[in-house]
Amino acid sequence: MAPLNHLCLIFTIFLSVFAISPSPTIARVPIPKVKTPFPAASSKLVAQLCSGESILNRRFCLKALSNPQAAAAKDLNQLANVVFKLAASNAQVTLNIINEMVKKAGSPPSLKALKTCQDVYKYAVQSFGMVFNELSEDPMTANYDATVIGPEADNCERALATANIQAPRISVGNRFLHYYSSMGGEITASIEMGTTELR
Numbered sequence: 001m002a003p004l005n006h007l008c009l010i011f012t013i014f015l016s017v018f019a020i021s022p023s024p025t026i027a028r029v030p031i032p033k034v035k036t037p038f039p040a041a042s043s044k045l046v047a048q049l050c051s052g053e054s055i056l057n058r059r060f061c062l063k064a065l066s067n068p069q070a071a072a073a074k075d076l077n078q079l080a081n082v083v084f085k086l087a088a089s090n091a092q093v094t095l096n097i098i099n100e101m102v103k104k105a106g107s108p109p110s111l112k113a114l115k116t117c118q119d120v121y122k123y124a125v126q127s128f129g130m131v132f133n134e135l136s137e138d139p140m141t142a143n144y145d146a147t148v149i150g151p152e153a154d155n156c157e158r159a160l161a162t163a164n165i166q167a168p169r170i171s172v173g174n175r176f177l178h179y180y181s182s183m184g185g186e187i188t189a190s191i192e193m194g195t196t197e198l199r
Contacts, residue, residue, distance in 0.1 A: 045079050046070055052186035060179045080187045081132050084146075087180035088128035094173030095121035101167065113163035117156035117170055124149050124177055131184060139192035146188045150181030 050061035064086055065079075073079040098117050105111040127145050134142035153174035160167055 043071075045073055045076065049079065049083075049183065049187055052190075054182050054186045054189070056182040057179050060176075061183055064179075064183075076187060076191050077135065080135060080184075080191060083180070083183050083187055084128050084132045087149075087177075087184060088125050090173070090176050090180060091121050091124040091128060094170060094177075095125060097169050097173070101170075107163075109163040110165055113159040113165055116159035120152045120156040120177075121173070123152060128180070128184070131188065135188060135191055139188060143185060143188035143192050146184030147181060149184070150178040153177040153181075 046062065046065045049055070050058050050065065055061050065082065067082075069082045069085075070079060073082055095118065098114055098121055102111065102114045102118060105114050127149050131142045131146050134145065157171065157174050160170065
């Protein structure tokens with residue numbers, strides 16, 4: 001055989017052996033998806049808050065606080081800040097819906113009912129925004145302000161019912177207003193008592 005034929009034969013054998021044998025460098029190892037748990041202290045704070053005696057909906061509380069900001073909270077004051085920011089943001093979303101409905105209100109009774117809801121949600125946004133700042137100055141007032149927001153939602157719900165308005169998004173907002181108010185009441189009561197543990 002000529003040297004060129006030898007070289008082609010050796011190269012063909014080499015390629016055949018290389019192609020058939022398993023290659024450790026190309027092995028595909030699946031990378032497991034890891035869920036990073038909350039830091040223990042943060043999970044404990046959230047769990048304690050959400051199992052408090054004034055919490056109206058524990059599942060809602062846990063879901064609302066399953067975010068990085070709540071996970072990063074190292075004490076009740078930081079967690080309270082997260083709760084009130086979420087509450088104010090949620091109330092603002094509902095207020096925006098109400099504002100759009102006010103523009104399209106057909107009858108005077110409808111407009112009156114929506115104006116009542118608008119007032120409730122303006123109050124809620126303002127109060128939830130203030131409560132965190134009140135905590136350091138007057139925890140008792142902060143607790144009062146947090147807890148009276150929830151019952152205000154009933155005024156909106158009654159106004160809608162009286163005007164015969166079906167507004168499921170506002171009704172959901174009213175329910176959430178109650179839930180956030182109960183969360184705020186629970187955490188401010190614990191801060192008011194000066195404890196590091198929730199009551």
